Amino acid sequence: MEVLGIDIGGSGIKGAIVNTDTGEFVSDRYRIETPKPATPKEITASIKKITAFFNWKGKVGCGFPAVIQSGVIKTAANIDKSCIGANANKIFSKATNCKVKVFNDADAAGFAELTFSEVKNQKGLTIFLTIGTGIGSALFKDGMLIPNTELGHIYMKNGLVGEKYTSDATRKEKDLDWKAWSNHFDEYLKYLEKLFYPDLFIIGGGISKKLDKISPFLTIKTKFKPAKLLNNAGIIGAALLAK
Numbered sequence: 737m738e739v740l741g742i743d744i745g746g747s748g749i750k751g752a753i754v755n756t757d758t759g760e761f762v763s764d765r766y767r768i769e770t771p772k773p774a775t776p777k778e779i780t781a782s783i784k785k786i787t788a789f790f791n792w793k794g795k796v797g798c799g800f801p802a803v804i805q806s807g808v809i810k811t812a813a814n815i816d817k818s819c820i821g822a823n824a825n826k827i828f829s830k831a832t833n834c835k836v837k838v839f840n841d842a843d844a845a846g847f848a849e850l851t852f853s854e855v856k857n858q859k860g861l862t863i864f865l866t867i868g869t870g871i872g873s874a875l876f877k878d879g880m881l882i883p884n885t886e887l888g889h890i891y892m893k894n895g896l897v898g899e900k901y902t903s904d905a906t907r908k909e910k911d912l913d914w915k916a917w918s919n920h921f922d923e924y925l926k927y928l929e930k931l932f933y934p935d936l937f938i939i940g941g942g943i944s945k946k947l948d949k950i951s952p953f954l955t956i957k958t959k960f961k962p963a964k965l966l967n968n969a970g971i972i973g974a975a976l977l978a979k
């Protein structure tokens with residue numbers, strides 16, 4: 737089956753048509769800038785632009801950087817606060833004339849990873865993390881998604897939430913070198929380790945390409961691996977979940 741997958745991120749909104757049996761793109765990827773401010777109205781216009789670009793009439797799956805319950809946006813850590821309470825499934829479907837289903841972005845990316853990459857038969861408890869503007873998380877038990885975990889928002893010892901303490905945005909903002917940033921990240925992972933005793937961490941987001949720079953500073957006991965689907969995971973996972 738083919739589904740249009742869309743990933744709404746802090747800087748870009750990207751879409752591609754996905755073959756949900758193979759996880760492969762059957763179109764090029766189309767990207768537009770995320771509107772600023774990213775209000776429901778502006779985001780809806782962007783979604784409409786993407787479906788129109790592909791002249792799409794079928795199902796649409798959309799990854800969104802917030803808690804999403806039955807299509808309703810519940811939080812807004814890194815997006816415009818006016819998004820809270822909006823029924824994204826309804827608004828996007830009406831605007832595009834397509835059946836649109838919206839999910840948390842990290843849940844979508846993690847779901848793609850556990851369906852199509854080398855960890856596809858992963859047993860036990862897996863914590864998938866996307867390290868970007870914020871920190872997104874997806875929790876899996878024997879490959880089954882437990883949606884809407886917000887592990888980027890646990891409080892660290894210094895009173896900052898995890899994603900303010902150790903996101904990639906924080907690394908850039910504070911101009912931290914890899915050692916300094918990795919020490920923060922290690923502390924964050926150790927806290928998750930203590931809370932969940934996972935069997936595996938999968939590290940996604942741009943940082944996954946830099947894991948060789950970070951690994952020497954990580955003291956966690958849990959196995960960890962970089963995500964493999966990189967930029968495309970969010971699009972693929974959203975399409976899969978919407979199927």
Ligand code: BGC
Pocket residue numbers: 800801802803811813814840841842843866869870871872873886888899
């Ligand atoms: C949001 C999450 C989202 C993550 C990554 C966090 O600030 O609360 O819902 O998954 O950013 O975009």
